[in-house]
Amino acid sequence: MRNWFYGIMGLLLLTWVVSYGYIERTNREVMANALEADYQREFYNLVSHVEQTRVLLGKSLASGSPRHNILYLTEIWNRASDASVSLAQLPLTDINTSASRKFLTQLGDYAYSLAHAEANGRELTEQDYQNLEDFYDELGKFSEDLHEMASRVYDDNYRFTDSMLRRGMRTAIAANDHLSNFVDIERRLQGLPSLIYDGPFSDHLELIEPRGLTGSQISQASAESKAKEFLEKSRKQGYVEVGSADQVNGKIKAYSFTFDPQNSGGLITIDISKKGGHPITMLNSRPVENVVLSQEEASRKGKEFLESLGYKNMVETYTVRQQNSQVISYAYQQDEVIIYPDLIKLKIALDNGEIIGFESFGYLMAHHERELPEPELTPEEAKAKVNSRVQVEGIRKAVIPMLNGKEAFTYEINGKLNGEQYLIYINALTGDEENILQVVSQPEGKLAI
């Protein structure tokens, strides 16, 4: 009797284990197949995007009409970007593809910068053509490698998800591995010389040195007293120092200090530059519970604070409410011209007006006294450049940062169209339309896109 009972129980348990395992396995397969389909799609998209980019580049090189060439170059920009996105979505655990993705981004960006130049009436130079030819060669090899992999993936029914399951026992990619060409591509593209041109991904932009970092090297002790001085100006209550100073080895070398404010939660950290002892960033993580101050009062306190630190001629540009704090951007003003690159941001607590955030990286990178030329256009001429359907409401002079790292001296024209507000930037020297921003009003502030 007893044996019979246990026998049945054992059998039931076995049935349960088997059916449980079966269901789990089926589930896993359903999900793995869905994921595999995603990866296969991205892989073949990559093959096709790279191939199409290569063909478009060939056509661009063959095109004799600058106006049509703009179309090819813009399309290259789109295709190369699609290729880079597809490449980033592949699960290549052990293969680094960052140089390959940079190559695709830079190619697209370069093509776009040439399209922009042609739109402004500049003809392509011999150097431009040479660069495009070089891209074309590289793209040809890239495409060849992809096709080779694609045929191997097809022949052996390769599944990307299988390699993920093998993650536990990582091994170096063997020469005959299905995806080994990615390694070859990467090695080739890593060795490319850096490319300098007029676009946001040009290699020279990484080398730009801070212009606003005046002064000489200071010691850690004097940086510390600068940090304390900063705190005394920003706060109402005392503080206790904690921990030792850290070194920051970024674009701007700095000492970092941490303080413990009395009677409020959250630490304060301040970075002071080694050169010149400028405050770079400050963050106070204390909670702000209630709102007492208005936005105008916060703005006034912010300006007073900046003046007490010696930042003169700073004007408020944009402001947004962030929970119970007000974040305000101040830009430098020189001879009635707003210098947008020289930007300092403050975060002001609306309960007692304390400065709980400071950020001047942009200012330190860009700030210098500029030689502003006389505008070639009068304000009236600049307004005339604006689309006639836009209702102009205001105009002022502004220096704006361009994506290529340069600055442009412009008229900033504030206008309305279809009930939306726009900021239109007309170059004060050439009359070119440099940029258009749409201002989106939200309850907490305005957003310029």
Added chain:
Amino acid sequence: MEKQSFKLTAIGIIVAALIVTTLYLGVENLANNPAKKSRTSVENLETAPVQTGWELVRREDEVNLLTRVIAAEAMGEPYEGQVAVAAVLLNRVRHASFPNTISSVIYQPHAFESVSNGLIWRVTNLASARKAAMDALNGWDPTYGCLYFWNPYKPVSKWIWTRRIVRQIGNHVFGI
């Protein structure tokens, strides 16, 4: 006779329990299919439009996207470290070697451990992470443009140590 029916009842209960658990596990696993789990964030927190004029488009969706990654990746880190993690994500969006949207940076295969192990969908304590996300979107970057962060006390790929280290905050090292 009584003993017999007791045994039968016991077996019946066990069988029923097993069938129910099996079915339940099966159903639950199907419901866990990531394709169906695209719930959006439902916390009713303040929206945060932010603005510097010249950078990325900021929307509440972007704050939401960042918040979960920060909460999962920088759990227990100092506040500055949380802002730093968010800043790394945003620096990637602007860099040529990485995808150009916040979502594709976050969900890039193998980019973040918390996405691989599902932690970003389980984190619940989001208040501080949300604040950090907004600060980073507003332009605070304690990393000075870093693209990577890792925990130096855990085994990580050798390659990551070839990066130039900018600073350490809490348990994370930040590098370019």
